Amino acid sequence: MANHMSHHMDIEPDDEKTPRSSPIKSSDISTIHAGQGVHMAREKITDGLEEQNPHTRRNMIVLVIIALIALVALFCIVRCVASSHEAAPEKETKQTESAYSSEKQQDEQDAQGKITYQGSTYAIEKQDDGKYGITRDGGSGNKTIVFEVDGTPTNLVLYNGTILVPENNNGKWDVVAYTIGDGALPVLVADKNGNTVGGEGTIASAVLDGTSLKVTDSSGNVTNVALE
Secondary structure: OHHHHHHHOOOOOOOOOOOOOOOOOHHHOOOOOOOHHHHHHHHHHHHHHHOOOHHHHHHHHHHHHHHHHHHHHHHHHHHHHHHHHHHHHHHHHHHHHHHOOOOOOEEEEEOOOEEEEOOEEEEEEEOOOOOEEEEEEOOOOOEEEEEEEOOEEOEEEEEOOEEEEEEEEOOEEEEEEEEOOOOOOOEEOEOOOOOEOEEEOOEEEEEEEOOEEEEEEOOOOEEEEEOO
């Protein structure tokens, strides 16, 4: 019985393992070579860009133009603001110079006198410790000591923005100079070689003579102290 059935059973082929012919003709199949796929992708992108809406392109151009105009406007505004800030100090300087144009640039006073320069008054005053100081009064009534000297001042001299104080100091004399301005320090006047200008004895007189301070001592000796 088993043998009889085996003769009549047909073995059907497995559909999953049996190869089947493709419905696509071999003539319709094309081969992509190395690098050709990238080239084809680029062509598709290019075709997409070329197919953009002309209206979109115009909008992009308008946006670029607006951005350029905004940058130019911003640049002009910054330049104007910077120019106004630069002009303000220059204007203030000119106003200051005009306000003090009538003041003396050169002046001589004795030890009890006062000198006015750019709205401030300078004078020689003896301090509590016995030293002499040059004070400044800016008009508010509050005096400040600008600097002190070691000796005894004989007079007070103004020369082109510099205060000169000739002084007697332990049997000798010299001249202290102070250029008016914040942060300035007093110095002893020196010659072109760096040597302090002075002499033996005491000062009989000290007067401006052109670009020099003419100092006459107690022995009648005259020394011209160059100021420039």
